[in-house]
Amino acid sequence: MRAIIVRHGNTFAPGEPPRRIGARTDLPLVESGRLQAQALAECFNGMQFDRCLASPLRRTQETAAIIAPNLRPEPAIWLREIDHGPDEGLSETEVIARVGARALADWDVHALPPPGWIVDASARVAAWRAFFAGMTGTVLLVTSNGAARFARIALGLGPARLRTGAYAEITAGAVTAWDVRP
Template identity: 35%
Template sequence: MELILVRHGNTFQSGDKAYWVGAGEDLPLVSTGREQAILLSTAFKKVRFLPQAIYSGPLKRTAEFAEIIINQLQLNTKTIIDHRLNEINYGQWAGLTSQAVCDQFGKTTLENWEQYSKWPTQTTGGWGESEESVIQRIHAFSNDLIHRHAHHEIALAVTSNGCLRYFLKLISGEFEKHIAMKNIKVATGHFCHLTHDGKTWHLKSWNQTPVQML
């Protein structure tokens, strides 16, 4: 089977003060975020890439992005909301700008997460779940897909940047490799492509723009 992972579109307009939004901050897409969903859908149409199932986390920004894809591709399906695709709860970082995170918890703490995916401690972040729990829910979701979909089917999942990177843990060494390459983050509106051959997961592409699909 094939799995397309998508990060939702923009939740801030150009010029807005961006801040950390996690599981507790349910922001909708802004106009550019909706445009990103249309752009990705257009690329899917051109290569005739039509998923049999669309999954999304429960937040507005992911569910709306998924719904736009369904409408643009005229798919006869509904979004399957799966809470295992929810964003990380960023605890004390939520609602803060990156500069404010640096000021309150230290620049190294922020850099450790953004560059190396090292979680802050309870005193430097107090995030709402553990890294292990995120890894477990991603593995559980992925295992369910394997049993739910035939080998020729395509599933698409819309989620958020914090948890999305942990899909790399499905393939031995890829998480560490992408950290070393400084390519662990997925930009808004970008996609990743995984396949499962009946035994193991394989990574086809990571953090790709819609244009790179064509």
């Protein structure tokens, strides 16, 4: 039993200032994001995926289609990006001005969402645990950083960042790779 967790590719073009984008904003991949997805596809060349689960957002669906063109991604709401509430679409500077650097550090280190973010952490952890408990074969999951962090928490580990175009591997309930970019 193996889970390959992929964070979607880039949604901002080079030189375009990044913003907090979550569940409310359905951006497509930009060219560099499509290239990241292609690099992942080449990295997994020869790997046979039995299933593909993906967030319903366009960026994850596009990434999944590039990596596993012969599998139709099953939409999984529990893989959808978290909701950044009043910070959706804001720059990191604007988010820090509103919530403070400590609140963002608490999100990164402890998965404690800043005020106004809509995150049902217990439901996310329960969904990952249920997935791991029933998983068979090799499954590709395409999601976001906000959702992926709860996979580690479900396994009794602390949250960790998964960069765009990177993957994690969980084999037989153990993290064997995290945040690997091909």
